[in-house]
Amino acid sequence: MSYRRLQLNAATPAAARHFIERTIEDLYFSDIHAMLRLPLPSQGIVAGQNFAITQVLMAVISSVSTTLYDRNGKSGDLFKSIVEELFPWDEEPSNNVPPIAAACIIYDVFRNPLTHAGGLFVDWRGDQRFLVQKSYAVEVTRLQTQNKTTGHTEEWIEALEVASSRPDMGPTLKVEGAKKVLLVEGLYWCVRRMIQKLTDDTKRMANAEKMLSAYK
Numbered sequence: 001m002s003y004r005r006l007q008l009n010a011a012t013p014a015a016a017r018h019f020i021e022r023t024i025e026d027l028y029f030s031d032i033h034a035m036l037r038l039p040l041p042s043q044g045i046v047a048g049q050n051f052a053i054t055q056v057l058m059a060v061i062s063s064v065s066t067t068l069y070d071r072n073g074k075s076g077d078l079f080k081s082i083v084e085e086l087f088p089w090d091e092e093p094s095n096n097v098p099p100i101a102a103a104c105i106i107y108d109v110f111r112n113p114l115t116h117a118g119g120l121f122v123d124w125r126g127d128q129r130f131l132v133q134k135s136y137a138v139e140v141t142r143l144q145t146q147n148k149t150t151g152h153t154e155e156w157i158e159a160l161e162v163a164s165s166r167p168d169m170g171p172t173l174k175v176e177g178a179k180k181v182l183l184v185e186g187l188y189w190c191v192r193r194m195i196q197k198l199t200d201d202t203k204r205m206a207n208a209e210k211m212l213s214a215y216k
Contacts, residue, residue: 002154003033004161006192009199013209016068020195028060032188033161038151048151050140051114053184057191058111068198068208080107086194091166092186095174102173109138110182136178143169143185152185160189 005025008017035049035056065078069086084103097105113121121132145152152160160167172186199205 003030004158006196008196011202012199013205015212016205016208019067019212024060024064024195028056032056033157036152036157037154039149040151041149048142050142050184054110054140054182054187055114057187058115060191064195064198067211069204071207071211076107079111080104082194086197087190088166088193093171095171097173097175105173105175105180109180110140136180139179139181141181141183160185161192163189
């Protein structure tokens with residue numbers, strides 16, 4: 001029992017497929033698969049890896065948006081564009097966050113602060129950064145398992161990875177009152193579906209193949 005691979009379009013060009021399988025899957029998703037097993041208190045491992053998994057997934061979105069999705073444009077714009085366009089928003093449980101707003105929140109509230117400031121919110125004044133006090137709380141959360149103290153079972157993680165329709169779990173992004181909450185497992189499933197949907201776009205795959213043809 002182990003990491004289950006993406007179901008890529010059979011026509012995915014060789015270099016693009018190689019990049020997805022050998023970089024995105026072998027170096028990123030395989031680690032996420034292992035981290036979802038945590039915590040394992042019986043082994044003295046009590047950390048749940050919420051932020052670590054989220055950081056890896058944000059890196060995947062950034063990587064894919066500038067290689068497989070589009071080579072032109074600013075990285076931040078491409079990040080938001082691919083999330084808005086290719087996340088399976090139509091399969092999300094009903095919530096009040098439209099795709100365009102959700103993409104901006106994922107980028108501005110979660111990706112940037114985690115990547116650049118340890119989760120803090122900062123802005124610029126002249127040539128110096130300063131701390132911004134937000135009027136809302138931000139949470140990165142995991143689904144609770146049955147005993148609420150350990151990570152997911154191998155069988156559960158594999159079922160999540162092979163699921164063709166969204167498993168029964170809360171919304172990936174929830175905005176309620178003064179709180180914005182990102183669900184780790186939902187984000188993982190969305191990013192996987194994003195890549196699979198992207199390989200169905202023959203024009204984007206052809207453009208990506210030109211860029212990645214020298215990739216070994």
